[in-house]
Amino acid sequence: MKDMIKKFYFFLVCFLIIPIKTFALIEVDITRGNLNPLPLAVSPLSINDKSKKSFEKILNKKNIGSEISIIVENNLRTSGLFNPLSKDAFLQAPDIANLKPRFEDWNLIKAQALITGKVTYVDEKLRVEFRLWDILAGKEMMALAFTTVPENWRRVGHIISDKVYERLTGEKGYFDTRIIYVSEEGPKTQRVKKLAIMDQDGANNKFLTLGNELVLTPRFNPTSQMVTYLSYFKNLPRVYLLDIETGTQEVVGDFPGMTFAPRFSPNGKKIIMSFAKDGKSDIYTMDLENRIVERITNHPSIDTSPTYSPDGKYISFNSDRSGYQQIYVMQSDGSDVKRISFGNGIYGTPVWSPRGDLIAFTKLHKGKFYIGVMRADGSGERLLTENYYQEAPSWSPNGRVLIFYRETKTDAKGKGFSAKLWSIDLTGYNERLVETPTDASDPSWSSLLGN
């Protein structure tokens, strides 16, 4: 019995301790969410009648305000991260929404963010201001204004998209960029290949070469609007440099053999490429300022497709030194070569992400081509897309989207062949055809044009 009472007291003590726990904060771990694109509303930018008329005269566009908003809307939609809502559902007029949106109205159509703005014609210039609103919190997240020449209206749309993208995702946008590619026309045996450049959304397409020489593998300089590419000169492939702004073109070095697969270093001061001689090919760099050539690899195998890591400390390339073509990583001086691809199949064209964490590659396995990414140490390989033939991935400047080209099969009659540019984001779900006026291959994505 005594024992019982003792136990009872012990219990009482416990009972008294419990209240301490009573008010302890309850923690709930939220480790999952939905991956649906964020619903947002892009209200047409408001514009007064006077400005509207002035712009109509200059640009031949009826309502420049809504044109810009359409660009923003398309950009955000193609990113796959946002779901711009239909304008038909909007309850508030653009001019009022820009002053002070009625958040309840926007909440009603399930928008979580709202973009409003105003376009005015000031001193023959285009002045655009825009605001980004957080509907649920009921506050303004960002407000900016630009003034530019009216012809630049498309870029204004892209810049707004970039700002919104950056504010809502935390990483830089990639809309105010251009893509250089090889335009292809004519029958397969007599392909005319020209260098072409266009905005990231396919607008403003321009040809840079005439097409009398074969051009291949154009690559943007990550820091400026320079391009390096491969063209044939006296039936030998040569690496060229092209300044897009001025149109000047020059041969990079004068090598006795073939040079190919050129690419800029991250600071834009060097070109890294492979150079073939005596049946083997090695990787070389050339300093663009003093034209000093440096040999990086020295191996009897074929080493090609070099690409720098964004910090310039490492180089990734592919080599058949193990018997099959695989991807390797080494220090930028050529030491410490490590193989990183170990899956089944043949790996090629490594491209280091501008973010530094991933390497994109092309993989050939059982007659199918894959575009995939792996971490820089070779782990976490993920194949994003599979097709009959696709190659040459190139990263968007924020390292989130890849653009590549895909060819379709020729049928028995020799028809049906096409080459088109496609983009896919890292999730692998958001695959899109990038419209080009002609067939296209070998795309390269520029860095942000700079605002």
Next chain:
Amino acid sequence: MNRSIIISSVLHGTLIFITAMSLPFLAKKPLNIPPIVSVELIQIAEKTNIPFAPKAKKIIEKVKEKEKKLVSEQAPPKKVKKTKTKTVVSLDQNNEKIDNQKPVAIPLPEKTVKKIEMKKENKQNPDKVDDEVKQVSEFEKKDLFDPNNIAALIDKSKIDSADVIKKNNDITQDQDKNIESAGLTLSEEDALKAQIFGCWSIPLGLPYNENLLVRIKLKLDPDGSVVKTEILDHARMNKPGQGFYKVLAESALRAVKLCQPLRVPSTGHERWKELQLNFDAREMLEG
């Protein structure tokens, strides 16, 4: 007098006869019983806390062991006591009859028999150890306060050298009044989680390899509407280079706002009026 003796002896005789008849059945029984007192009961239990579940398992394991011993030690006396359980026997006999006709019908009646037996066992063995069994197997029942029971619990917790939390949990299991001291129950937490999972649009651009954990403290009204939200690492929000954190924090706040009113339990506002949500996107982004 003689008559009473005759009646008595006849009754005794009947008893002995019944016992003899039912002996084979009783001998079979211990084999069947141990697994019945059960694990499942606990896992489905309405008032089970997540942290408690693994512990509960251990406890059940121990109880099971004890019970096995118990059954093997105490089985013989039971058989003797079973003399009163005419219903059981007759049921069983009925079963056998049915057996001959329709073998398919066996399972159902057998189950009822077992249940009856279980209950009887509990009643017939008012030992401390048996109380434990009861406690574990009948979590939902929230028995009234019973010093015997608690003493047993404490005893056990001493033996098991369990930590304080566990002791508390053990006690609260039996204490209806004390329910407020526990966190959210499994199903309550699940409901809340499921709701927020649906509201939270994870910003997909975030890097997978950074430490991005956003902790938000909420103050809630009894109807589940959010009175106040507070980001616990607020300082980090506006630091340069923490853009991703800011984006994630904002998305978490949006999720909370979008989800209003939160699916909170209908009772015990005191218990969850302050709630902390830890938003962690790593698992999702890594894939």
